[in-house]
Amino acid sequence: MHTLTCYACGESVAYPADPASPSELPGPRCDCGEPRWFEPDPGTLADLSWPADLDDRMWAFADLLPIESPATGMGTAPGGTPLVRTPTLDDYAGTGVWVKDEGRNPTGSFKDRGSAVGVALAAASGAETVGTVSHGNMAMSTAAVAAASGLDCVVCVPSNIPEERLHNIARFGPRILRVEGDYGRLYHEALAAGAERGVPFVNSDTPARVAGQKTTVLEAVAAFRARTDGDLPDAVVLPVSSGGHASGAYKGLRELRDAGLIPEADLPRLYLVQAAACAPIVRAYDRGLDRVERVERGETVAYSIANPDPPSGSRALYGARATGGGCVAVDDDAIRDARRRLSDAAGLTVEASSATSLAAVRSLVADGELDPDDDVVCVATGSGFKESIDDAPDLGVETTALADLGEAL
């Protein structure tokens, strides 16, 4: 039997196999206050094997998800993103770098994995509208999957959202609701208000979303094995914001271990990275705390991970520690520099928040946490094409007449 389980207190409830209405969809919170996640049936884990190929993209891991792959539509298409071995970044990073390029999901970020599961479940329960609270990738992604599924979508955004992001969200035609008030409270109140009105909110720690998002790491590990004759990466470095993706990453690794596919001793260590200007999870880690506390939100170029009060933060922290990994903060100069290296030396344009993972590797090697001969997976969570580069150097464009082209070359 699939369950919903709390990592913190262990409380477990049956997962509704076939919810007859949106109100039967499981909410994210345990009574203890921490988020619950989807726990596949133990028999499923016992029977699990590595997928023969990854042609089904994220759905190659459907056995570990609360719903089967849709037959058609954009919800079939998330995942299958490349794991790129990038030796041209090794000197910079100080170790062996592999980039998991999540910008190659349908709306340009890993969020599509979770949206595909969350929106499909909402549709199966009879919902006609889904919602989300986001000012960026999750908004685009939820709106796109909803559009492709014939559902209406309402996106709640903070009142100070920049124009560029509004335009990207509007591509997929959702109702956009600018909400004046505390953005952290909005997250929780939208869940509650939506549940009352039959509008499921597929927020960052909704169990279905977290389940979908565990496929990032499952794919990365499977692809690494396939490329190295069965080896495993030493570490996975992941930008962390709400903690939902990080919780899923840990959950995915744990399921591979529980299924006997990865020995406990070989489990890749999970490192989480935040921007120094807004790093509540790193702060709790450094202080040895179990619970992440809210911080003041500072300004950072990595705005899309600047969450001062992450709803799954404590769980993410728990996961990083449980793998023997940790949490690290990087400043904006290091983030910009890493972003530039990814494009100049590896041909990959990523959002600033994604570049934190490469910056973190550099810092972890300097601190002795990672070794020069390690193989490290940097998760690049989103495409660079969705944000302008605010610090573009002089483009250095030269001009020549056609007649002088030979000389110019």
Place this chain on the structure above:
Amino acid sequence: MHTLTCYACGESVAYPADPASPSELPGPRCDCGEPRWFEPDPGTLADLSWPADLDDRMWAFADLLPIESPATGMGTAPGGTPLVRTPTLDDYAGTGVWVKDEGRNPTGSFKDRGSAVGVALAAASGAETVGTVSHGNMAMSTAAVAAASGLDCVVCVPSNIPEERLHNIARFGPRILRVEGDYGRLYHEALAAGAERGVPFVNSDTPARVAGQKTTVLEAVAAFRARTDGDLPDAVVLPVSSGGHASGAYKGLRELRDAGLIPEADLPRLYLVQAAACAPIVRAYDRGLDRVERVERGETVAYSIANPDPPSGSRALYGARATGGGCVAVDDDAIRDARRRLSDAAGLTVEASSATSLAAVRSLVADGELDPDDDVVCVATGSGFKESIDDAPDLGVETTALADLGEAL
């Protein structure tokens, strides 16, 4: 023996297996003036089978390419893009629609397939710098693969290139050379000037690029077969600009036929689409001509396919006719409408030039060229996130206070 062959006059020369210097790289033109393409050894075709899986992305078809897959780096990562069955577009299109989402290549367009082959060959020949003539996707793509391969890159752009596109090209750090003069002539003169100076230009009809770009259709057909128990699509609809991608698409289909993997009678028909404001290939098709003649370039929202003098235009036309397909033009209103449908009804944001393929299907069904029960692959050549939407409707953003959220929902 691999050869370089002219589709028009049949002349064939040996393909240099291991060019010792950039000057030995084959140029694109036959003495008859038409472009030559890479022709795999007949023995290779005789031994060809469908790939067991597509985990190697475009390199699953390495047997049909002039070079093996690189071991590492971003050049390993093009292809593997999803073929999405999109029933929510069927009513609009009037037939069964499948979208091949090429925006999910590393730099957001199909160009990465050709750049990976072209730049790898240039590097293998000892070149230290590669060039290209482009104001958009090909520029980004060539610059990115060059950066990842440790090569310098020079991109020649027209003098009137908009700022937004310059910024996207500059992400990957190439030398950008703005050339004053006729853009059509620049294309050919850059090839010549580069060849003299050991700077191979990987332009749109360079044989290596065209070879790489045939993998779009090879993958689409392989994925369609895998999803339908061995069936084949009835038609493939492809936006056409220089004609390089279209030439590769035809070449790929012909190789599958020559290898005995597709019966001649079941060969998908290839339809090429242009923007009405700049449609030299459609003009030649409509007039029954064999050679495409230069037209005046009109303004269109699909700027990235508005090539008034396509270097591989006649070959593309030949290919479309040879499959029993054809050529069709669509106007800007139809293009904008199709782009909006792709995002609103299928969750896929594409460039305007990519949306021409869906607009063309609608037109081809209306003309009786396609049947309502056909399965048609629309190639969406590039991601929408790289261009602003110039006709964004009123975003319709509503504002509410947090306390009133429930009511607003």
